[in-house]
Amino acid sequence: MGGPGVNQAKVEALAVAEDQRFRDDRPRSMEATSRATRTMPRGVPMSWMEELYDHPPLWVSHGAGSRFWDLDGHEYVDMYVADMSAFCGHAPAPVVRAVCERMEAGNQFLLPSADALVVAEALAARYGMTKWQFTLSATQANTEVVRVARARTGREKLLVFDGKYHGHLEPTLGVAEDGRVMPEYTGLPAEVTANLRIVPFNDLDAVERALAPGDVALLLTEPAMTNAGFLLPDPGFHDGLRELTRRHGTLLAIDETHTLVTAYGGLTTEWGLEPDLLTVGKSIAGGVPLGAYGMTEDVASTLRPPADGAAVSGISYDEVATGGTLFANALSMAAARAALTEVLTPEAFTTTASLGGKLAAGLRAHIDRAGLPWSVSAHGSHAFYFFSPQPPRDARGARDTDDPGLRALIRLFLANRGVWESGWWLGPTVSVAHTPQDLQVYLDAVGEFTQALA
Numbered sequence: 001m002g003g004p005g006v007n008q009a010k011v012e013a014l015a016v017a018e019d020q021r022f023r024d025d026r027p028r029s030m031e032a033t034s035r036a037t038r039t040m041p042r043g044v045p046m047s048w049m050e051e052l053y054d055h056p057p058l059w060v061s062h063g064a065g066s067r068f069w070d071l072d073g074h075e076y077v078d079m080y081v082a083d084m085s086a087f088c089g090h091a092p093a094p095v096v097r098a099v100c101e102r103m104e105a106g107n108q109f110l111l112p113s114a115d116a117l118v119v120a121e122a123l124a125a126r127y128g129m130t131k132w133q134f135t136l137s138a139t140q141a142n143t144e145v146v147r148v149a150r151a152r153t154g155r156e157k158l159l160v161f162d163g164k165y166h167g168h169l170e171p172t173l174g175v176a177e178d179g180r181v182m183p184e185y186t187g188l189p190a191e192v193t194a195n196l197r198i199v200p201f202n203d204l205d206a207v208e209r210a211l212a213p214g215d216v217a218l219l220l221t222e223p224a225m226t227n228a229g230f231l232l233p234d235p236g237f238h239d240g241l242r243e244l245t246r247r248h249g250t251l252l253a254i255d256e257t258h259t260l261v262t263a264y265g266g267l268t269t270e271w272g273l274e275p276d277l278l279t280v281g282k283s284i285a286g287g288v289p290l291g292a293y294g295m296t297e298d299v300a301s302t303l304r305p306p307a308d309g310a311a312v313s314g315i316s317y318d319e320v321a322t323g324g325t326l327f328a329n330a331l332s333m334a335a336a337r338a339a340l341t342e343v344l345t346p347e348a349f350t351t352t353a354s355l356g357g358k359l360a361a362g363l364r365a366h367i368d369r370a371g372l373p374w375s376v377s378a379h380g381s382h383a384f385y386f387f388s389p390q391p392p393r394d395a396r397g398a399r400d401t402d403d404p405g406l407r408a409l410i411r412l413f414l415a416n417r418g419v420w421e422s423g424w425w426l427g428p429t430v431s432v433a434h435t436p437q438d439l440q441v442y443l444d445a446v447g448e449f450t451q452a453l454a
C-alpha cells in the first residue's frame, strides 16, 4: 500500500491508528453489527453494506440535507450521497411532503396515478426520449432494456465496456480476462459469458470488431464511466458509437443512473447523444425506489399488445416480459414528481455544477500543495482523484494505477473527521443540498490527509 509518490511506512502507520480510532469511537455500530450476525449474513441487511468498505459497517440514525448521523451520534458531511442515490439531499422537503400525502391517500393500487403523467412528461422533456416505463430500481430498468432490445432485434449478444456496472443483472455480470469473458461472480450460468462481449472504453476499433458479426442486440454504456473511477469519453467517441451501432443494427442504451447528477438532462442532453434507450434511477425519486427507461417510438413498438390467440394457458408468448406488481406504484411516482419538479430543477444543477467546479479545483490544489503525482477527473457535480499524473482513459488504466488500500485509508481518515466519502469506484459528489461550507469541511479534511502524507 502507498502508491507512487507516497511514503509507505507513513501510510501503514496511519491505517492502523485510524482503524482503531474508527472502532473505538463507534461502540453502538460495532455492537449492532455483532448482534446482526445472528440474523443476517455478514451482519448486515444487504451484503454490500459490509463489502463496500474496508472498515466495519456504520449504522445510520438519520439524515438532513447534506449530512447524516450514525448511531453513536457522529455527524458526517455526506460526499458519497449513497452512491449518487441521495443526490436530492437527505429528507428533501418536497419529497417528504409528497410521500406523506401519498401514504395517507393510499400508496399501492396496481393502477396508474396522475403523478405518472407528470413524471413521464418531465422525463421526456428532460432526457429527450419519447416513451417511458417504470421499475423499482435502475437494475430492473436495465434488465428490461436488455430484454426489449433482444426482442426488438431478434439477437442475443450484448456489448458492454470493461469496468462497467449497470446493476446486478445477470446478462452483464462478466469480466474480460486475457481477451476472454469470465463470470464475474459465483452462481452464474454459462450463457452469461457466452452472450456477453466486453471491450475497453474509448476504443472504437474494439467496438467495431465486437459489432462486426452482426449479432449484438444492444450496446449498454454510461456516457462517462463512473464505476471504475470517472472515465470521460475521448472527443468523437460517442459519435463513433452511434455510427457503428447504427451501421451494425445494434441498439444503443445510455445508462444515466449516476451521470444524471452531472447535468440537467444528463450527459445525453448536454452532449446531444441519440440513444435508442436511456435508463435512470437512484436519485430521480429522491431515493424512494424507482427506476425508469425511456425509448424511441421505434423501440416502444416492441411493447405493443400481443397478437390475438398467441397464448399458452392464458399466458402470452408473443410479448416481451416487463413489469412487476410494485413497479410504477403511486408512492414512487409521487416522490418522483416532487423530486423532478421541485428539487432537480435547472437552477439546482447550475448550483451543483458550480460547487462541483470548486470541488475539483480544491482537490487539485491540495494534491499540488502536497506534491503528489495524482490527477482529478471531473464534470458537473462529480469528481474523482486518480493516483496517476493523468486520468486514465479506460478501466485497465484505472485498475493499474489504483491503490485500494490507500483509498480505503482516505475514507477511514475522512470518516474519523466527520466526512463520508465513497469507496474506490466513485469519487465525491456535490448534492443539491450541499453548501459552500459543506464543501470546505470536505476539502479541509482532504487537505489534512494530503499534508499527513506529504
Ligand code: PMP
Binding pocket: 083, 137, 138, 139, 140, 142, 165, 166, 167, 168, 222, 227, 255, 256, 257, 258, 281, 282
Ligand atoms: N447503473 C449504474 C451506472 C449504476 O452505477 C448502478 C448502481 N451503482 C446501477 C445502474 C444499479 O442501480 P441500483 O442498484 O439502484 O439498481
